[in-house]
Amino acid sequence: MTTEPRLVEVRKNVLKQNDVIARVLRDRFRQADVLAVSLVSSPGSGKTAFLEKTLTELHPRYKVAALVGDLATENDAARLARSQAPVKQIITGTLCHLEAAMVQNALDGWDLNEVDFLFIENVGNLVCPASYDLGEDLRFVLLSVTEGEDKPLKYPTIFNSADVAVITKSDLANAVEFDEPAARRNIQAVRPGMEIFKLSAKTGDGMSGYLEFLERRRIRSHAATTL
Amino acid sequence: MHELSIAMSIVEVVQEEAQRHGSVQIHAVHLKLGQLSGVVKEALLSSYELACFDTPLAGSQLLIEEIPVEVFCPQCAVPRLVSSIQWFCCPECGTPTPTVIRGKELEVVGLEVTE
Numbered sequence: 001m002t003t004e005p006r007l008v009e010v011r012k013n014v015l016k017q018n019d020v021i022a023r024v025l026r027d028r029f030r031q032a033d034v035l036a037v038s039l040v041s042s043p044g045s046g047k048t049a050f051l052e053k054t055l056t057e058l059h060p061r062y063k064v065a066a067l068v069g070d071l072a073t074e075n076d077a078a079r080l081a082r083s084q085a086p087v088k089q090i091i092t093g094t095l096c097h098l099e100a101a102m103v104q105n106a107l108d109g110w111d112l113n114e115v116d117f118l119f120i121e122n123v124g125n126l127v128c129p130a131s132y133d134l135g136e137d138l139r140f141v142l143l144s145v146t147e148g149e150d151k152p153l154k155y156p157t158i159f160n161s162a163d164v165a166v167i168t169k170s171d172l173a174n175a176v177e178f179d180e181p182a183a184r185r186n187i188q189a190v191r192p193g194m195e196i197f198k199l200s201a202k203t204g205d206g207m208s209g210y211l212e213f214l215e216r217r218r219i220r221s222h223a224a225t226t227l
Numbered sequence: 228m229h230e231l232s233i234a235m236s237i238v239e240v241v242q243e244e245a246q247r248h249g250s251v252q253i254h255a256v257h258l259k260l261g262q263l264s265g266v267v268k269e270a271l272l273s274s275y276e277l278a279c280f281d282t283p284l285a286g287s288q289l290l291i292e293e294i295p296v297e298v299f300c301p302q303c304a305v306p307r308l309v310s311s312i313q314w315f316c317c318p319e320c321g322t323p324t325p326t327v328i329r330g331k332e333l334e335v336v337g338l339e340v341t342e
Contacts, residue, residue: 005254005339012240012335014233014258096229128229130265131333156312157265160327189314192323 018132021100025107025135032112035218036120038098038134040158041142042151043124046168046201048076050142051121053201055083057211062116067106069098069123076121086110097128100135116218126155137221143187144169145178152186159190164197166210171200230270233333234278240335241284248340255288257337261330262296262312296330 013019029036039047051066058064065086068076077089090098090106103120112118120136122129141162143151146169152159159165165187173180180198187194197213199206241256260268268291275289296309300317306328307317316323 003341005341007257008244008248008251008338008340010244010335010338012244014236014240014333014335016240017236095232127265131229131233153313157263160263160312160315160325161265188323189316190312192315192325194325 015131015133018100021104022133022135025100025104026137028107028112029118029135029137030221032115033221034112034115034118035138035214035221036118036134036136037138037140037214038120038122038136039140039142040122040126040129040162041124041144042126042147045124045142045144045147047121047124047142048079049201050166050168050199051119052080052083053204053207054119054211054214055080055085055087057207058117058214059083059085063114064117064119065110065115066119066121067103068121069102071096071123092123096123096125097132098122098134099132103134117214126151126158130158130161138163138217140164140166142166142168143183145173145183146176149179149183149186152183152190156190159187159194162191162194164195164213165191167196167198169200169202170198170205171203228270230266231274231277233266234271234274237275237289237335238278238282238284241338242282244335245283245338245340248338249342251338251340251342253284253287253338253340255290255339256284256335257290257292257339259294259332259334259336260291261294261332263327263330264333266333268293292336294330294332297328298324299326299328300324301326 041047055064067088069090069092070076074089077087080087088106090102139162141159197210245251245253279285296312297306298309300307300322302320302322310318
């Protein structure tokens with residue numbers, strides 16, 4: 001006699017394992033007073049140049065460090081090491097995104113009390129990283145002026161999952177006839193109220209406003225910790 | 228494409244859960260999939276078959292319930308379904324809102340089993 005299947009109710013988040021590790025990381029960052037910022041974007045949007053400039057600008061005054069996700073090479077870490085900040089490459093192999101466990105492993109042996117700002121550069125991809133919490137305080141999504149103003153509408157999920165949008169390569173805006181109001185409108189459509197910075201890592205234009213924002217956010221999260 | 232790693236996580240979660248119910252045969256897995264989960268249904272379905280290969284879940288079905296995105300409208304003070312995920316605003320009064328109530332789910336909610 002064949003029995004009819006019975007339905008067992010369960011309630012299990014598929015990414016629970018990742019989320020548990022992300023929570024552990026977030027607690028570690030808070031306890032060590034680290035502001036953790038992750039960067040997501042499509043390949044070639046200028047994440048590494050942006051990060052190199054950020055590390056160089058913050059380095060004299062703060063203790064900064066970076067983890068860099070890449071499919072196959074260590075080129076980005078080599079580039080970023082020029083900033084003098086400690087940088088570790090996470091080679092993901094064929095994996096198209098970072099997961100919390102990879103961040104946890106990469107931090108092994110690092111004393112977070114010696115870090116004020118930790119940057120986590122995700123693999124260049126506007127789809128897969130959206131689902132994975134890395135324990136970061138802020139997720140930045142980068143959009144370069146050469147990519148087209150409608151990127152946020154094409155990838156609403158990742159733009160919606162981010163806290164801050166950064167329009168990069170602003171020095172090229174005129175050459176590519178970048179429609180800035182349209183880009184801002186599209187970002188706001190998929191994530192109303194999102195903070196937007198427009199800057200050029202090459203010329204340094206617009207960097208100061210963004211750096212002040214980072215410093216303010218760190219003071220704010222520090223205040224929350226000591227309350 | 229990260230749907231294969233998601234499918235493998237589903238298989239793992241289900242196997243853990245099934246063990247708690249004794250030696251059961253799994254016929255189907257019910258999954259809630261939010262429109263903002265970052266996971267594509269079709270890609271997940273084909274990845275699922277691969278992920279089940281050579282596991283106790285081989286031959287089982289993945290039944291996906293898609294969850295639309297619901298936001299809270301601060302103006303109307305009620306939850307509303309967005310008309311498009313390219314436009315996070317109240318479909319009634321047009322007020323933009325970033326407050327997502329539903330639509331990020333990636334959750335196993337039921338198993339069809341026989342003893």
